Amino acid sequence: MVKFDSEKFDVVKFGAKGSNDVRVIVDKETGVQYLLATTYGIGAGMTVLVDEDGKPKLRK
Template sequence: MFGKSSNNRLKVIYKEKIGALSGCKVLVDKETGVHYLFSWYGEAGGITPLLDKEGKPVINSDDE
């Protein structure tokens, strides 16, 4: 998974820098289609799945 020959499983579909030390990215898992929000401030950060209004994970369909 982390070797030099690994394929990139996550694709960045949105990124935004917020100030000098912080920002966020929306990532899509190419295998499952699940969207994730990654945000950071300085050296701290976190990742969480994006949820729709019903509390279910946002998932790409094959035609998106």
């Protein structure tokens, strides 16, 4: 199991419905935003969010 490092990352948005969970996680140092989607008992996926130019989306 992966440990969440709250000193390095912030969870800025959270949504859940049934066994599905979606979070936007921000690296505190770089400001880069990631999307983490989980379906409990099945799996999870994480990807960087990008802006309209394909660059990593940063927290403002």
